[in-house]
Amino acid sequence: MAKKFAIDVCGLVKKFGNHVAVNGIDLRVEGGTICGFLGPNGSGKTTTLRLICGLLRADGGGGTCLGYDIRCQSDEIHRSIGYMTQRFSFWEDLSVRENLIFTANVYAMDNAADRVESMLKSLGLNNRGRQLAGGLSGGWKQRLALAAGLIHEPKILLLDEPTAGVDPRARREFWETIHSLAAEGITILVSTHYMDEAERCHHIIFMHGGNVIARGSADEICAATGLKTIEVSKFGELTDGVLAKLGGISCAHFGNTLHISAMDEIEMRMALDRAFGRGNYAAREIATSLEDAFIHHTRGMEDGR
Amino acid sequence: MKFSMRRTIAMQRKEFRQFLADGHTMALMLVMPIFILILFAVAIDMRPKHNGTALLLRDSSPTVRTLVSAMENSTYFRFKALISNEEEGERLINSGKVHFILTVPENFTRDLVRRERPILLLDADCSDPGAIGAALEALEAIRANFLAGSDFDGPLAHLRPGLGPFELRIHRRFNPESISRYNVIPGVIGMLLTMIGVMLMSLSVTREMERGTMENILAMPLMPLEIMIGKISPPIVLGLVLSAALLTLSTAVFSVPMLGSPLLLLFAMALFMCCNLAIGFAISSLAANQTQAIQLSIMVLMPSFLLSGFIFPFDGMPPWARAIGCCIPLTHFLRIARGIMLKGCDMGDVYQNILCLSAIAIVVAAIASLLHRRTLD
Numbered sequence: 001m002a003k004k005f006a007i008d009v010c011g012l013v014k015k016f017g018n019h020v021a022v023n024g025i026d027l028r029v030e031g032g033t034i035c036g037f038l039g040p041n042g043s044g045k046t047t048t049l050r051l052i053c054g055l056l057r058a059d060g061g062g063g064t065c066l067g068y069d070i071r072c073q074s075d076e077i078h079r080s081i082g083y084m085t086q087r088f089s090f091w092e093d094l095s096v097r098e099n100l101i102f103t104a105n106v107y108a109m110d111n112a113a114d115r116v117e118s119m120l121k122s123l124g125l126n127n128r129g130r131q132l133a134g135g136l137s138g139g140w141k142q143r144l145a146l147a148a149g150l151i152h153e154p155k156i157l158l159l160d161e162p163t164a165g166v167d168p169r170a171r172r173e174f175w176e177t178i179h180s181l182a183a184e185g186i187t188i189l190v191s192t193h194y195m196d197e198a199e200r201c202h203h204i205i206f207m208h209g210g211n212v213i214a215r216g217s218a219d220e221i222c223a224a225t226g227l228k229t230i231e232v233s234k235f236g237e238l239t240d241g242v243l244a245k246l247g248g249i250s251c252a253h254f255g256n257t258l259h260i261s262a263m264d265e266i267e268m269r270m271a272l273d274r275a276f277g278r279g280n281y282a283a284r285e286i287a288t289s290l291e292d293a294f295i296h297h298t299r300g301m302e303d304g305r
Numbered sequence: 306m307k308f309s310m311r312r313t314i315a316m317q318r319k320e321f322r323q324f325l326a327d328g329h330t331m332a333l334m335l336v337m338p339i340f341i342l343i344l345f346a347v348a349i350d351m352r353p354k355h356n357g358t359a360l361l362l363r364d365s366s367p368t369v370r371t372l373v374s375a376m377e378n379s380t381y382f383r384f385k386a387l388i389s390n391e392e393e394g395e396r397l398i399n400s401g402k403v404h405f406i407l408t409v410p411e412n413f414t415r416d417l418v419r420r421e422r423p424i425l426l427l428d429a430d431c432s433d434p435g436a437i438g439a440a441l442e443a444l445e446a447i448r449a450n451f452l453a454g455s456d457f458d459g460p461l462a463h464l465r466p467g468l469g470p471f472e473l474r475i476h477r478r479f480n481p482e483s484i485s486r487y488n489v490i491p492g493v494i495g496m497l498l499t500m501i502g503v504m505l506m507s508l509s510v511t512r513e514m515e516r517g518t519m520e521n522i523l524a525m526p527l528m529p530l531e532i533m534i535g536k537i538s539p540p541i542v543l544g545l546v547l548s549a550a551l552l553t554l555s556t557a558v559f560s561v562p563m564l565g566s567p568l569l570l571l572f573a574m575a576l577f578m579c580c581n582l583a584i585g586f587a588i589s590s591l592a593a594n595q596t597q598a599i600q601l602s603i604m605v606l607m608p609s610f611l612l613s614g615f616i617f618p619f620d621g622m623p624p625w626a627r628a629i630g631c632c633i634p635l636t637h638f639l640r641i642a643r644g645i646m647l648k649g650c651d652m653g654d655v656y657q658n659i660l661c662l663s664a665i666a667i668v669v670a671a672i673a674s675l676l677h678r679r680t681l682d
Contacts, residue, residue, distance in 0.1 A: 055523055055681050074680075078526040089521035106525045 006031040006156055006187040007052060009063030009070060014047050014056060021047040023210035024061065029189065029203070031155075034182050036201030037191040038290075040298055044210040045191035046086055049158045052189070053083050066155055079107065082149030086160040086191075088141045092134025096125055096144055099133050100151060107152035119147045123177075139170035146177070157181065159190040163197065175200055195290045204290075206297060213297050222288045225296050229261040229288040230268055235281040245275040250295050261292045333600050337607060344611055344626070352439035353621030355383040357403040359394050362387065366414035372425075375447050376407070381440035394428065398478065399654040401640050404430040404437055404620070417470050428476045432647040434483035436618035441475065448473050479647045487562065490555045491642035492615040495577070495635050497551065498544060499609055502578050505543075506585025507598040509536045510677075515594055520681060529677040533670070537582045544578035545571065555646075564649030573641045573659060579666045580634035587673035609635045637661045 007029040014022040022044040029035045037045040050056040052065055054074025062069065068076040090099045100119060104112035120126040123143045128136070133144060142162060149157060159178075163171045175197065182188055182202075190201065198204050199218045206214035206221060214221045233256060243251065249271055251260045262268045265285075272283060324330065360373065376382040385403055388394050394406040406428040416423035427444065429437055451470055480487045513519040522532065548571060555561040563570075584605060592598035610616055612626055613635035619627065630636045637658040644650035644658075652659075 050681060053524055055520065057680055057682055075526055078524060081524075083521075083524040085517065085520045085524075087517040087520075089517045089519075091518060092516070103525070106527055 004031070004067075005029060007063075007065050007189070009052065009061065009065070011061030012048065012051050012058050012063070013060030014044075014051055015059050020210050022051065025207075025210075025212055027052075027063075027205065027212075029187055031187050032182055032185045033202040034178060034188045034190065034200070035203045035205060036198045037189065037205050037207055038193075038195075038198040038294065039191075039207035040193075042209075043207040045207055046160050047210075048207070049083075049160050049189060049191060053077060053081050053158055055083075079152070080154055081156040081158060082152070082154035083158045084145045084149045084160060084162050086164070088133075088145060090133050090141075090144060090148060093132065095130050095132055096120070096136070097129035099144065100148055103148045104151050109152060115151055119151055123147045138165040139167060142166050142170070142174065146174070150181070154186065156187045156189070159188065161191050161193070163192065163194065171197075195294065199290055206294070208298055214293070218290050222290060222293050225288065225293045226263055227261045227288045227292055227296055228263070228265045228268065229259055229286050229292055230265075230272070230283050231286045232258040232260060232272060232276075233282045235276045242275045246271050250292070250299060252291070252295065259286070259289075259292065261288060261296060327597075330600060333604060337604065341607065341611070348622050348626045349611075349617045350621035351435070351617065353436050353618040354380045354439075356381060356405060356437065356440050356620055357385045357397075358382045358405040358407055359386040359388050359397050359403045360384050361389070361391070361394060361406060361408040363411040364409050364413040368414045368417060369409050372409075372447070372451065373407075375451065376444065379443040379447060381443040382407075396654065398428060398430050399644060399648050399650050400657065401430070401644060405440070413471070420470070422470065422472050424472045424474050426474050426476060428478055430648075431477045431480040431483055432643050433488045433614075433618060434480060434485055435488075436620065444473065486559060487647055488643065490559060490561045491646050492639055494548070494551045494555065495613075495638045495642060496610060496615055498548065498574065498578060498638075499581050499635050500606060501547065502540060502544060502581025503585040503588070503602050503605055504599065505540050506537070506582045507588040507592065507602045508595055510586065510589035511592050511595045511598045519678075523679065523681060529674045529679065533586055533674060533677070536586065537579070540582055541575065541578055544582075545575060548574040548578075561646060563646050565645035565651060569652060569655075570642060570645045573638065573645070573655070573662070576659065576662045576666065577634055577638040577641075580662055580669060583666055583669040583673050584634075587669060587676055590673060590676040590678060609633050612636070614639050631661070632665065634662055634665050637665075 005028045007027060009028075010026040012022055012025045012027070013020070025044075025048055027035075027048075037048065039045050047056065051058050052070060054065075054070055054077050058071060062071050064070065065077050066080055068080075070077065091102075094102070097116060097120065100116040101112060104115050109115050117126075120129055123146065125140070125143055125147060128140065133141065136144060146159075146162070149159075163174055166174065178188055178190070179200070190197070192198055202217065204215065204218060204221055205212055214224060216224065231254075235258070238258075246260065249260050249262045249268060251258055260268060260272070269283070272281065358376075362369065373384065377384060382405065384407075386393075386397060388397070388406075394403075394408075397403045398406055408426040408428070410423060410426065413423045413425070425448075429441065431437065448471065477483065510519070513522060552563070552567060552570065556563045585602070588601045588605065589598055592601055608629065612622065612630040613619070613633050614630065615635060619630060619636065622630065641650075641655045641658045641662075644655050648654070
């Protein structure tokens with residue numbers, strides 16, 4: 001294959017004691033794309049990101065990040081990636097500007113001061129340069145972390161749950177920034193719990209228990225499950241007894257409607273008749289969402305244990 | 306609300322569980338008291354024996370040899386060096402290698418036989434007045450009874466001394482009035498610099514770990530040495546300002562002598578601070594959180610204070626304790642500080658201790674940068 005991947009790793013394994021946090025992951029990410037890691041807590045998303053940027057040593061497997069070996073060239077990798085940690089990791093007792101100046105100097109930027117000012121301006125932080133980072137709200141802390149991660153013009157940006165605790169508007173703006181960065185050719189790896197965010201990624205890596213259980217675009221992942229989803233409305237009272245009659249079929253509340261998904265549509269209709277009584281509800285087929293796929297996959301994994 | 310046994314037991318169980326989970330606390334609570342008890346019981350002698358003594362012989366008759374062996378048999382004196390001139394003696398006593406210089410004058414034996422009560426000169430290092438008192442008492446007893454029993458029988462019986470056959474002139478050097486403050490203050494300065502250096506530094510990396518900022522630092526292209534130099538700099542400056550303030554206060558207000566060069570002492574202080582900071586840095590790389598860092602610091606500080614000669618005379622310790630003491634920066638700093646302030650030592654007297662401090666600083670710094678985490682593993 002002639003194509004050059006920004007990240008090309010295979011068989012990554014990381015153990016913490018007896019616990020296998022990442023269990024043999026292969027990953028190839030093309031330059032300039034957004035690759036999202038989706039998965040429940042403890043599925044190995046953060047560990048994978050840390051392995052890629054050399055913050056953790058892999059117990060098995062290996063590969064390259066921008067052509068540098070992730071096992072022995074972490075210094076080179078550090079210089080050309082930006083990493084935004086899950087927990088805010090800038091100095092709360094320094095001002096916004098001081099944090100950025102420190103970062104710019106650590107990366108030995110030639111024009112550190114100019115670069116800091118232009119970063120402040122482009123991320124709308126210029127009024128807050130003198131404010132202590134500890135006094136910023138969640139959304140502004142996130143912007144500061146992003147600004148610091150971008151200050152050295154990295155080729156790869158690793159974002160570990162960047163929008164946790166950030167309001168919807170700031171989240172939307174953040175994702176717009178991410179897309180424009182990708183358009184500039186920066187490769188972005190982002191981990192998230194949010195389905196809507198995962199849907200904005202070009203490529204989703206679906207993780208569970210340290211394994212990749214599905215990958216591809218959101219549509220590909222939904223289609224690959226083979227699930228049919230029905231939206232049920234105008235039903236009577238929902239009791240535990242009614243839900244029990246649905247059997248093992250996955251079911252989620254959306255306001256006054258229910259989304260139920262299963263492989264077999266006929267079986268699903270029969271279960272609905274059993275539960276609500278024929279004609280006592282309205283049903284229509286809808287597209288299977290990423291969330292339905294997510295629940296389907298994680299349930300499958302847990303049942304398999 | 307009534308007192309509930311069940312709630313109390315629940316609380317107790319939680320506390321025991323957490324207490325047992327923290328290995329460092331357990332170690333500190335068990336090992337430290339036992340270590341200190343053993344140290345006090347077997348190691349520390351407040352009346353140190355085997356004090357190093359230099360011998361300047363201008364007369365070496367069998368009588369003088371009897372005197373020398375009597376002194377050695379008292380166990381308070383150990384003759385380490387036979388010297389041929391005063392300058393050699395000065396070097397030895399200035400650098401702290403010996404605490405006494407015994408000078409036997411010319412014609413000592415002749416004068417002794419003539420009952421002219423010759424003068425025996427003992428230079429005593431009084432910079433630690435408490436440590437040498439016992440040896441001086443022992444020597445006085447030897448003098449009073451010297452030759453009292455054996456040799457002068459029959460026709461020579463008239464030579465039997467009443468007041469003792471010779472006069473002992475003790476030259477109390479460096480602290481003639483035996484003011485213990487003079488000895489204590491350089492020690493206190495060393496203790497304070499140790500505490501501040503080790504504690505301050507041991508918290509520095511663990512603070513970053515606890516706040517999560519270490520992850521950020523590790524993801525940046527920073528070398529451990531760069532991190533270490535950066536982190537050491539503010540405490541060094543603080544330490545130097547503090548050192549200057551403590552020295553000024555000691556000499557100006559508490560009239561502790563400053564016979565040697567203050568600049569040499571400041572240089573030694575900077576070096577000493579480097580040792581302490583390197584130890585602190587090593588601790589902070591080992592400790593998982595700030596509480597552990599403080600506990601580990603205490604584990605380092607206690608032996609420092611006990612085995613360095615700060616609280617107990619260094620020569621009053623058995624060889625194994627002195628061997629440990631030689632690895633402690635405070636031991637060397639105390640010798641330098643007391644030497645420069647009370648004895649007017651120059652570089653020539655203290656260079657060995659300076660070299661030891663440098664060696665400790667380099668070794669500990671090397672260990673610290675090895676211990677320093679380069680990943681989050």
